[in-house]
Amino acid sequence: MGTSSGKVLPEPSKNGYFCLINSVVNFKKQETDKENCKEKQQAWLWRRRSDRRASRRAISEEVKESVHLEERMTNPNAKFRAKFDPRVTARYDIKALIGSGSFSRVVRAEHRRTRQPFAIKLLEVKGREGHEACQSELGVLRRVNHCNVIRLAEVFETQYRVYLVLELATGGELLERVIARGTFRERDATKALMMVSSGLRYLHTLGVIHRDLKPENLLYYHPGQDSRLIITDFGLACWENKTTVSFQSRGDTAVMTQDADFDSVDVEKSCQAKDWAVRTLCGTPEYLAPEMLARRPCSSAVDMWALGVITYILLSGSLPFDQSSRPRLFRAILRGSYSFHGDPWKSVSSLAKSFIDRLLTLEPEHRMTAEETLKHPWLVSMAACSSNKNLHRSISRNLQRRASRASSRCPSSGSTPGSRISMRSGSRLGSGPRLGLSDRSQCQKIAA
Template sequence: MGCGSSKVLPEPPKNCYVDFVKSVVKYKNKRKDYEAEPLKPPGGKSDFSGIWNRDQGQHLLLPQTSSCEDGQKRNKVAKYRAKFDPRVTARYDIKALIGRGSFSRVVRVEHRATKQPFAIKMIEIRAREGREVCESELNVLRRVSHRNIVQLMEVFQSQDRVYMVMELATGGELFDRIIAKGSFTERDATCALRMVLDGIEYLHSLGITHRDLKPENLLYYHPGTDARILVTDFGLASSSNKDRDWSMQTTCGTPEYIAPEILLRRPYSRAVDMWALGVITYIMLSGSMPFEDDNRSRLYRTILKGKYSFAGDPWPCVSNLAKDFIERLLTVDPGKRMSATQALKHPWIVTMAASSSMKNLHRSISQNLKRRASSSHCNSAKSGQSGRSSHSRRVWEKELLERNLRQQLPPQK
């Protein structure tokens, strides 16, 4: 992954409610940093549904101290919080552990002065892999300031750890919101896609390619109906000169969303994000995947052919403009694929699906999404993936992808 050397952080957004200055604070802590031990949830579910770039672990609440709790729980909370850098705990009150990875923890915190909620991603940088992921994310997040991109607020650095203070997304994943809604129309889809496209267009204008766009990385800022969508998880992002495209060659991403040019092991451009957006749009309007197969070899060959269909429910009720939007994104030739700017000008997006049927697609979409989620859960359990962290899952997927490409696809000249 690319590593950035710049220490410049983004300017505060105009509507930012935080009054402290973003900074990178370096500090060599001589005391021993102990690993945070896993905490058991005290019962019930978390009072929030999502967090940017969250790992695959459970959402775990830190037990809150009160007179009714026993001393053991209070000691566990105190012990966990004591492991944080004192400069962090001086400014933020640690509330909950909501994600864990092979070398990272994500916690929900509250700013002591403003009482505003945030997320802190704590990354162990002693190992090379941890440093690479941290540098890759910071290289991107330091440069961005957009309402549809998760915002980096502050960074603390010690000898072995980096603490990234981020916006906290509590509104859940894009598709969780679709399932929870009582209705979903093409107009709802265009409203969501405009926000995602605004974020992607901004990233591409800076020469940043996300390279892992998928529904799990699109989160609502809050549970309200007027919430904005945040593009999150920049662990695989690539940052380059915006005038130098076609320079990326790393094989990475999530198999079902990978563009054909990556599978062909050719230099690729920011157009890979637009292919992934085409896959997301297809799922958003149907609840099913355009390219899906338990056999990776067949999946890759289907992607290379761009072979998908608009058959089955609810596609007969979906407008031709919506299908045209998808077709212009799921184009095998990246040179003919719509850019983010062109997608924002597509008539289906511009008119907010005004000429499309306002038929409620919710039932078919939610049924297909739930059916696929159930199937994916069963397949994960059979293959033993259920306990993988997001990083180890990416590494595993990348290794599997490259092995399959070597063994199952013809070499490309």
Template sequence: MGCVESKKVVENVSSSDIKTVCHLEDVFGDEKCRSEGLSETEVKCELRVDDGNNLAEKIKLERLNKSNKFKTKYDPRITAKYDIKALIGKGTFSKVVRVENRLTKQPYAIKIIESKEGREAFEAELAILRRVKCPYIIQLVEVFESVDKIYMVMELATGGDLFDKIMTKGPFSERDAVKVLKMVLEGVKYLHNLGITHRDLKPDNLLYYHPGTDSRLMITDFGLAHTRRSADDLLMNTICGTPEYIAPEMVARRRYTNAVDLWAVGVITYILLRGDFPFFDADRIRLYKKILKGNYNLSDEVRRRRSDGR
């Protein structure tokens, strides 16, 4: 299926195993994505474990991750309150560790921003997380700041992301898709009421709080989000996001509104029902042309499942 990506760059993996994801400025030239305080473009890909060689690579990475957690010096306030368990993610300017509250034994995730550039990039995200309190959005618990680091203590989602769920169970029934979309749209509605546009909604950024069938789904990763400065500040012009999910007005380099989030929800809806992208091409220019034309098709199987009520 086309819906393959996360945030780990893996070396020594063949081109058939990964799909690179870039922001639009990489295609259109010198256009910068920093006019609203955004960070450098990240190259994203996912290791697909389909054979023994890739599995060995995954094990090597996991061992490296475990050793890396001991190479970071943590603020004494953090280690006094939390037991550091494992490194679970790493980005350009940050890393994420799984921790456990020493007193309550409650697990959390801590995002650690380790550089000046990282601080600048995550200030907007931190400002948003301080404001939001919604069951369908990842919650910020507390923040610790030191001279060279910021520690963001957040809810730990243990149920995996929606992408993982689609990969595991395949396309959703219409009934199950509706359950997912209700939670996503509740979160998006809450954000839009606060004047916040996410701009990178996708299955990878929708996390299940726990593995159970009754788990809530939470929106995460506000690195590209934009906050409206006033009631009249409705239009945005920064070109950013994940190519397969961006709206036609962004592809056309026109000013746009928070409706781009609803376009992304539409793409997610298609992926839920079919298990693939409505618009996909390995060549990004051809991909953007497909998005501008807006031509897509649901397979006969999806139509049959819908008519059967499944």
């Protein structure tokens, strides 16, 4: 009987190959998972680092903002410096905001190299109105050079802003100086009026009409007794007639010369010449000449009328035309009804009254010119034949009474004296030197 001694080997499993493949695949999958995990971990680390950096930046911004807010609280003018062009701040150190108007700001600045003080007037020229206001003032300031007229040092222009660097007047306004003095006599008045008349003679020779002459726009250059008085604020100025020539100053006189760089187009835009002047009613009501209210063509004579009003105030502390409403005020101006009654007119000389009478004349052609005022006996003699009485007490008392009446009137009524006619109302921020601020934009248009 035969038997088989061979072993029967088990049949290879069909899953063995697949197990091997699965092992390899699983190994590769583990490696891939590890790589993906590492990438995710790195990405998470990067995100975390980015979040930390963003957090640090946010904290830094918050710190900067808090420092900025603290600086703004301690220094209210700090936020204003950011509005200045880098070219301006590179040359001038902005010190303080002096005042502001609808289209303008004025700051006190100091030249970084010479340490000389200046006033920088920032004019916004985005709209048509701001552009007109800028062109008016800039057109005049670029062409004037006189000791009794504000001087333009340089100009910086951008697309929407113009920076006028002007000499800084630190001596205060005309009436502020009068009040601050312990004594004030006719002789003191003539000194101031001679300087104003000299400046007006120069401006009128050039063909410039100021149109907003008043004590607030007459500033002393420095606090000393020998300070010169300068005319400021040419935002409402216009040209008496069109011209294509420029002028150079020699002392108090203006010499006409041809100017190769004279831009007649600029004059056309900035001044609008006599036609524009005839069709607008601009200025401060109490100082408006009758021809302006009567819608007649105006000339440099309107400045001489304003000089008469200023002289009246300077000698008495009161206005020649002072009414509770504008209609009554305008009627009084058109009639030319004023008087020399009350204190201190009994102590004022007849020559001083004659000087005022020849300026507050209804007919512009009969009104004294700036040249004629400088030849008037009262100014020529420096009031030598006038009373030497101290007018300070009467002037101060009358000014205080007028200020009290003005403050008691409702500001919204539109009848408060001293404010410009629905136009540039420059507000004064704090005390110190200032420039007249103005925006010619809102001049009332009057049909011819």
